[in-house]
Amino acid sequence: MRDVATLAGVGVKTVSRVINGEPHVSAATIERVQRAVADLNFQPDLHAGNLRRTDRRTGTIGLLVGSVSNPFSGALHRAVEDRAAQRGVAVFASSLDDDPNQEEKAVDAFLKRRVDGLILTTIKPSQAYLLAEQRHGTPLVFIDREPTGLEADAVVSSNADGAAEATRHLIGYGHRHIAYLGDRPEIQTARERKRGFMEELGRAGIATGEVTIVEAVTDEAQAEAAVASLFTASTPPTAIFSAQNLITMGALRALRRLGAHRRVALVGFDDVELADLLEPGLTVVAQDAAQIGHRAAERIFARLDGAELESQTFVVPTTLIRRGSGEIRPS
Structure with a gap:
């Protein structure tokens, strides 16, 4: 001041x-x-007393996740807290709700509380607004989505490869008319999953005109309505790839309501709670949220401990889990 x-x-x-x-x-x-x-680049200090310590640390980190309503975000939060608790560090958490305006507000709130580091899920087209904070020594790690506008650590899933594996799985069971349900295209993970889906179709020689693409599906209700509308067409799909777990739940509800859950194949991206108890069980491409959160926290603490590291993107593999819904052949 x-x-x-x-x-x-x-x-x-x-x-x-x-x-x-x-x-x-x-x-x-x-x-x-x-x-x-x-x-x-002055930020008002809400915890000035903490800064009287010789290391000028507050013993806190800020965590911004996609949405608290999504189980994937909850799993990330738990994983980061597990590592932070081992070091006696508190985690301030906030939800992005995939709102570009909310992103910068949440980050600003963290910085006003003088967090020692930031672990961020982002949606703005650029994160260059954090360059000054990065130059001042605040360690940044991005999770789920890579940043643009600056070089920083990131920990992400193998989104394109996982989507390609799901698509290849459906093709292997004889499907050619596959519907794709995805999130908003401005979200990096949604673009990557669609890319993996489309590229795998191309490798199999399937024309994109033979598939149905539905994007900007943001919740279960929209997904349920979108799937219901697919079956009003003269040639409905024989299989569905849903590229996000909340979309998968909406798609599953629609298929069950239509009595189509045993004749239309379904593979979802990201696991769903109790998926193995459904009939048929739900086939998914599972992300490893625990590993993503642990790796991000470890990277933050390594930088806080003084390690001089080049910025790096860590890609955590996904896993195809076969449970039955993705193994239905076209009738």
Whole structure:
């Protein structure tokens, strides 16, 4: 705050009043202080007492996940907390809800609390807004999706390869008319899974005109409606690849409601709770959320311990789990 005050040509108390939105400060002074804050990349410190420690650490990290309603995000959170607890570090967690505006707000809230590092799932087209924070030494690790606009560590699943394996599996059981249900195309993982699906069709010599692509499916209700509409066509699909676990649940509900769950094959990306208890069991391409979270946390703590590491992307393999729904042959 003293640096901001010096640059703006005002007193420290004035800086405090501007930052806290107190009245009786002129517009010209507010502008000078805000410009100095931006130039110095100043973040108000909500835990100044912690910074009196010699290592200037707060014993916290910030974790931004896709959505708390998604079990995959919950598994990531648990994995990060497991590693953090071993070091006596607290985890501040927030949900992105795949909203670009929410991303920067959540990150800003973490930084105001002076977290020691950030583990982030992101959706904005660029994460270049974090360059100044990175230069100041805050370690960053991105999970589930790789960053753009800066070089940083990332831990992701083999999305394209996993989708290709699911598609190859369905083709191997004789399917040629396969429907694809995916999330919003601006989400990196959705693009990668669609790419794997389409490339595998090409390798099998299946024309894309023989498949149905449905994108921007964001929840179970939309997925259920989308699948129901597929079976109003004159040539409905004999198989479905659903590229996200919540979409899979909606697709499964629609198939069961239509009485088609034993004659239409279904493979989902990411595992679903109690999938093995369904009849038929649900075939999935499972992500290893625990390994993703553990690797991300370990990378953050290695950097906090002073390790000088080149930025690296770690790809965690997926696993095809056969349970029955993906092994139905076309009638």
